Amino acid sequence: MFLLEIPIRLIRLILQSVRLAAGQIWANKVRSILTTLGIIIGVASVTAVIAALSGLKAKIMSDIETFGTNRIFIWPDRPDSGKYKNVSWDVIRFKIEQIEGLLDNCPSVSYLTPFDDRNETIRYKERSIEGITLCGIESAWHSIESRPVIIGRPFSTIDQTQGRMVCLLSSRLRDKLRMDRDCTGQLVTLGYQTYRVLGIVEEKPSGSMFGGNRGSEFEAFIPFKTMYRQSGGWLWFVVMAASKSPEVSDEAKAELTFFLRQKRNIIPGEPDTFRVMTVESEVRKFKEIAALFTAVASGIVGISLLVGGIGIMNIMLVSVSERTREIGLRKAVGAKSSAILTQFLVEAVVLCCIGGLVGLGLGQLLTMSIAKIPNANLDKAYIPVWAMVMSLGFSAMVGIFFGMFPAVKAARLDPIEALRHE
Amino acid sequence: MSTAPVIISLSNVHRVYKVGTETINALDGVDLEIGKNEYVAIMGQSGSGKSTLMNLLGCLDRATGGTYELEGLFTTEMSNSELAMVRNEKIGFVFQSFELLPRQSALENVELPLVYSRHVIWKRKELAKKALERVGLAERMDHRPNQLSGGEKQRVAIARALINNPSILLADEPTGNLDSKTSKEILALFQRLHDEGQTIIMVTHESDVACHARRIIRMLDGKIVSDVPTEEDSAYVWKQGGQRL
Numbered sequence: 001m002f003l004l005e006i007p008i009r010l011i012r013l014i015l016q017s018v019r020l021a022a023g024q025i026w027a028n029k030v031r032s033i034l035t036t037l038g039i040i041i042g043v044a045s046v047t048a049v050i051a052a053l054s055g056l057k058a059k060i061m062s063d064i065e066t067f068g069t070n071r072i073f074i075w076p077d078r079p080d081s082g083k084y085k086n087v088s089w090d091v092i093r094f095k096i097e098q099i100e101g102l103l104d105n106c107p108s109v110s111y112l113t114p115f116d117d118r119n120e121t122i123r124y125k126e127r128s129i130e131g132i133t134l135c136g137i138e139s140a141w142h143s144i145e146s147r148p149v150i151i152g153r154p155f156s157t158i159d160q161t162q163g164r165m166v167c168l169l170s171s172r173l174r175d176k177l178r179m180d181r182d183c184t185g186q187l188v189t190l191g192y193q194t195y196r197v198l199g200i201v202e203e204k205p206s207g208s209m210f211g212g213n214r215g216s217e218f219e220a221f222i223p224f225k226t227m228y229r230q231s232g233g234w235l236w237f238v239v240m241a242a243s244k245s246p247e248v249s250d251e252a253k254a255e256l257t258f259f260l261r262q263k264r265n266i267i268p269g270e271p272d273t274f275r276v277m278t279v280e281s282e283v284r285k286f287k288e289i290a291a292l293f294t295a296v297a298s299g300i301v302g303i304s305l306l307v308g309g310i311g312i313m314n315i316m317l318v319s320v321s322e323r324t325r326e327i328g329l330r331k332a333v334g335a336k337s338s339a340i341l342t343q344f345l346v347e348a349v350v351l352c353c354i355g356g357l358v359g360l361g362l363g364q365l366l367t368m369s370i371a372k373i374p375n376a377n378l379d380k381a382y383i384p385v386w387a388m389v390m391s392l393g394f395s396a397m398v399g400i401f402f403g404m405f406p407a408v409k410a411a412r413l414d415p416i417e418a419l420r421h422e
Numbered sequence: 423m424s425t426a427p428v429i430i431s432l433s434n435v436h437r438v439y440k441v442g443t444e445t446i447n448a449l450d451g452v453d454l455e456i457g458k459n460e461y462v463a464i465m466g467q468s469g470s471g472k473s474t475l476m477n478l479l480g481c482l483d484r485a486t487g488g489t490y491e492l493e494g495l496f497t498t499e500m501s502n503s504e505l506a507m508v509r510n511e512k513i514g515f516v517f518q519s520f521e522l523l524p525r526q527s528a529l530e531n532v533e534l535p536l537v538y539s540r541h542v543i544w545k546r547k548e549l550a551k552k553a554l555e556r557v558g559l560a561e562r563m564d565h566r567p568n569q570l571s572g573g574e575k576q577r578v579a580i581a582r583a584l585i586n587n588p589s590i591l592l593a594d595e596p597t598g599n600l601d602s603k604t605s606k607e608i609l610a611l612f613q614r615l616h617d618e619g620q621t622i623i624m625v626t627h628e629s630d631v632a633c634h635a636r637r638i639i640r641m642l643d644g645k646i647v648s649d650v651p652t653e654e655d656s657a658y659v660w661k662q663g664g665q666r667l
Contacts, residue, residue: 016537027525329521332482333535333582334510336503415482419521 013339017346024319024347025354035315036355038308039398043359043391046301047383048366053290053297055371055381062380063205064283069246071144071279072109074239074256079271092273093236096228098263105259108252110244111140114224116237122220123189124177132173132218134190136227136237142201144242152184152199155223159198163225167195171203173218190220193230249280305394308355309402316348316406327410328418341411348403349396356395360388426457429493429589429621430479436487437474437644448474449485450644456590456623461616463632463652464625466641473594475641476625480513480592481505493589510539514583518595520575522567522582528554529563532581539586553581557611573604580611584620591615593624597631609634 025032076092079085084092096114103112120134135141139154148154149168159166167190174183179197186197201221228235243252253276260274320327327340363383371381437449448471456462466472477483478490481497484505490497492512497505509515514535522531532550541549554563557577567575576596583591593612597605613634616622626632638655640648648658 023525325521326523329517329523330534330538331506332480332509332515332521334506334538334586336506336538338503339538416477419517 013342014346017339017343018350020343021347021350025351028319031315032351032354035311036308036351036358038304038311039352039355039395040308040359040362042301042304042308043356043395044362044366045304046297047360047363047387047391048370049297050294050387051363051367051381051383052370052378053293054384054387055367055378057287057290058380058382059377060283060286064279068144068146068242069280069283070110070243070249072241072243072249072252072256073275073277074241074260075275076236076238076273077275079273082270083267084270084273087273089236094239094274096233098260099239102256102259106252106255108243108248108255109241111143111242113138113140113144113240114228114237115141115240116224116227116235120191120220122173122177122218124179124186127177129173129176129218132220134227135219135221136224136235137221138224141221141240144240145204147202147204149199150202151182152197154199160223160225163223163229165193165195165226166198166223168199168201168221169197170219171200173220174200176218188220190222195222243278243280246280249278253278253281301391301394305398309352309398312348312351312399313402313406315351316344316403317409319347320344320406320410323410324413324418324421327413328415328421331413331415332419337411340413341407344407344410345400345403348407349399352395352399352403353392356392359395360391363391426459428455428457430454430456431491432478432485432488434488435478435485435490437471437478437483438486447644449478451488452644452646454639454646454649456621459616459619459621461612461622461634461636462624462639463635463637464623464639464641465627465629465632467627469643470641471644472625472641474644476592476594476623479590479623480515481508506538510535511586512589514580514586514588514591516576516579516583516591516593516596518598520567520572520579520599522575522578524567527564527566528559528570528578528581531567531578532563532585534582535586549585550581553585554578556584556615557581571604572600573607576600576604576608577611580608580615584615589621591620591622593622595626596624597626597628605631 076094078087078089078092094114099112099114103109115135115137117133117135119131121128121130122132137155138160139156142148142154150171152168154168155166158164167188169177169179169183169188174181177188179186182200183197184199187194188197189195201219204219224237228237241252241256243249256276257272260276261272264273266273330340331337360383367381367383370376370378372379432452432454435449435452435454436447439446439448450471452471452475464472464475474483478485481492481500485498488498492508495508497508500508522528523534526534529547529550532553533546536546536549551560551563554560557580559574559577559581562570562574565574567578570578576599580591580596583593591612596612597608600608609631612622612624616636622635624632624635632638633652633655636652638648638650638652639646640655640658648655650658
């Protein structure tokens, strides 16, 4: 019974104080809102920033899931320093023989394809579409991009090595040309050459951030060798690859770098004349940046909560001096110092928590409106639960911290003096 | 003085204030006994120590010397929070300027002492209603102080003082802010409470208010100079040369 009495009395004291505080805040509505504005704005802005970051992260992560973190891009690049700084672009560009045998020498790399694309005009019967994207690929591309051939067949080894005049179409392009669903064997004209359609490639996932916005929405594919031959060997192309798993992407990068340096006869000690980018490392970089942003945002909210807290302290001091007689009376009718302390502390905390809640509501509105910004990739913006709990927790802590001084001041008032106060 | 049990007993009480290097003897050796159901008026000019005595009797202040026993409790040795509990349970204050909380209804104002007592929430309203009925204000319990007249405000304050059935009702110039007609009403209410058995101690500087009490204590320079039943008080006044003190 004795053990229970203390917590029950404490809870009762707090409940009473909350009721009193709510009444007091309601009685001074305008003042209370103005006072908590600092906290409202602080919480609203930080939750919106965190929501945007969380949304961006969720978006990128879901993109990566469909697209795989084991992807690797390799492209020729003139270094900023060293012997190759001023060599011509023709020296820098990849030659097709430089990537021959690459797969055999790089055990961590599972797929590899040279890749180039250009804008082209496609004709089928009397219909033509300008500005479609024509890609030169090898069949490994389907595995790397996770976009298989859904009707017909991919390029065979013979198609690729002989550079035959065959092509694949994306399903949207087929529909736009109003071809049959299974249009294999039909002839289309790309530029000035005629190709036989081998099959249909699955459409790229919609709304993807990576590679999605590049080029036209209509795609046609021909064997890389065909494209290379048409250019007379003067083709600037890149290489797409996939490591066996995301975990070995660093090894894959090292192997690729080693292999290409050898093939391109780069003198040891000179910088690379190409770049290898693994998606895995980009994701890692992004996560680091997101964490940094979150930390900076938290720091900013810390400052605005500090400013808000000073406002709270100020208004609580005003409240204490305004209500000196009330405090005197309460003490005279039997309020202990602890009850007065609790009353004012709870009032500050309730004030801050209301500010925090309003701020969260405002943050939610902000989040909903930034989610509607077109092309900002923020449509998945949301306030994570930890951010809500943290904002309210911080608000309450600000209330306790900045409410303590005024509350102690109130609790220490001498009842006789307080009742005499004018 | 009377056969009723003694509830207040002061012996050789001193209250010394230090203002800078000066010391002021606000109470200078006060001995006083007040029995149950007495109706006492404390009179004196300002600076005579009557307010200090009042604060002391109300446990708002502590004596610097001597002992004060309230219903067998030695308040001199109590901590601040124990004193708060004594004030809550044993003392009802009535102030000159009513001291009602402006934003709360009459009923909520009367409930205030219960907030700090052990009474459970659902009993508070009932008790407050009863107290308001006792002072004849049951029909105005939802009014706020600014909707009440001065006399009604003071009656709300009296109801608040009575709600915990205090041992003593301490009134500090209860009619100081009221006109003569309302003063009479309040004094009649005190009379009725006294008849019901309430112990009342009233501080005033007006003789025509004090004469309603049964016993008049006069103070001067921190000392009790006269402590007689009301009928005999005029003798003191006469002795002082007819001055109204």
